Amino acid sequence: MGTVVMSSQQLSFFNEINKEDYQLNEFTDVKNVVPKKSFTSLELFAGAGGMALGMENAGFENLANVEIDKDACDTLRNNRPDWLVIEDDINVVAQKGMKNYIDYDHEIDLICGGIPCQAFSYAGKGKGFADTRGTLFHPMSQIINELKPKTFILENVRGLTTHDRGRTLETMIEVFEDLGYEIVWNILNAWDYDTAQKRERMFMVGIRDDLIRKQQYTYCYPEAQEYKPVLRDILQNVPDSEGREYSKKKYNVMKLVPPGGCWVDLPENVAKEYMKGSYHLGGGKRGMARRMSWDEPSLTLTTAPDMKQTERCHPEETRPFTIREYAKIQSFPDDWIFSGGITSQYKQIGNAVPVTLAKYMGLSMIRYLNQF
Structure with missing residues (x-):
């Protein structure tokens, strides 16, 4: 029988990413988590500060906030005069490099970004960055690649998980894996986290590969609270x-x-x-x-x-x-x-990301980072 020669297209079929393999259904109680040392976070698409305030309430020190909307930037500056607010297009920031905006030489523990829910459209999978140009996901991935934070959170609407039959999410996973991160995602409902609102959002968590190799315990999402406010x-x-x-x-x-x-x-x-x-x-x-x-x-x-x-x-x-x-x-x-x-x-x-939901996500990140 002759040797079977496969084209690269056929081979790539076997390397297809399936989003379902990355959905993490492990949860833990984080209510009493406290940081064992100082942890830093950086906000992309900061908006009016829902995610940033939640992270501060969880125990993160805010390094910087990137936001293009003038009113949202004024909101951030007026409420937190000590925060660094970078009022600029994230594409410009990514192109120039975050290190031209922040004076910080240490590792960053967490980057957060709630990407605006514009429509994504990709020509096809397997091209990494080529698929994401023209979307606001691209500059976020560039900044993560530049700063190489220990972890990141990407928040978006639930619909992202099914957009383009899942290919959009799978492309994102592929890009982040290529940057050296292990990826998980799940959908959380704000009502489960002390918020009087039914609001389902996808939270993707990325953890740098070297941390995965050293970890004593794995990342878990925050478990739902019994209290359901109305x-x-x-x-x-x-x-x-x-x-x-x-x-x-x-x-x-x-x-x-x-x-x-x-x-x-x-x-x-x-x-x-x-x-x-x-x-x-x-x-x-x-x-x-x-x-x-x-x-x-x-x-x-x-x-x-x-x-x-x-x-x-x-x-x-x-x-x-x-x-x-x-x-x-x-x-x-x-x-x-x-x-x-x-x-x-x-x-x-x-x-905005509801502040209390962001806080619980922040506590889940601190629980994980406390081990290092």
Whole structure:
């Protein structure tokens, strides 16, 4: 029988990365974890500081924050005057090199980045960086390659795990493995981590290969908490603040919706008029004309509380959530003040990683790093 010669394309078939192999379903209690020494973190796509504040609360020292949005940068500077805020395009920062921005000669323990949820599109797998140019994942991977932190966290929407039938996530895994990191990922729900909001996000964790070889115990995600807060628990004594208002026409529709209800609870003629074409699409649009309930967590906050498809109406009063209520649902403290106009403030809050969820992720990283 003759020798079988395989093309490189056929061989690469056997090296395919399967995202399911990287999903880590190991969890541990991190509530009482304390850092045994000083740990440092650096934030990419810092936004209004949800992830950065969570990491600070877990025990990390903030080295720098990269963010392009002026209002978000002002928010960071006003709340933490001692933090270094790099107000620039991350592509420019990656090109120049982070070492031109920060004066720090030691190893960095953790880099965090919640990449904006733009659409990813890749020509195909197996090309590493070539597949990621033009996405904001690319400069993040460049900065990780430059600084070689011990660990990193990449946060994104749940949909990333299934985007392009999983190829997007698999490409990211491949790139990071090539940079010398072991990768795991899982989906966490903020409601499991002291946050009165159902908000599912993917958290990818990268650990540098040399640490994997030395580790006495493995990384585990933070286990879900028994306490599950609802809006009644957190929307008490909220400071007064600005908020959007409904038009008279919309107010007259929304006042008919009971707590926990949505368009299906409206009289049929009102629902048809309000929903227009969406009415005939049937049951899936439960976000429309949606009023929250005191005895449930909020649904996922978006960049505005009054968008037609993702309505977030106050449980009792017929109005959208105010800025401070929005912030409270994202577990920001009442004294964390947002800069910019009302639209910008809602957007900063809606795009943030909930502070308490970030804190639990930070504690899980400290638990792992404490062993070295």
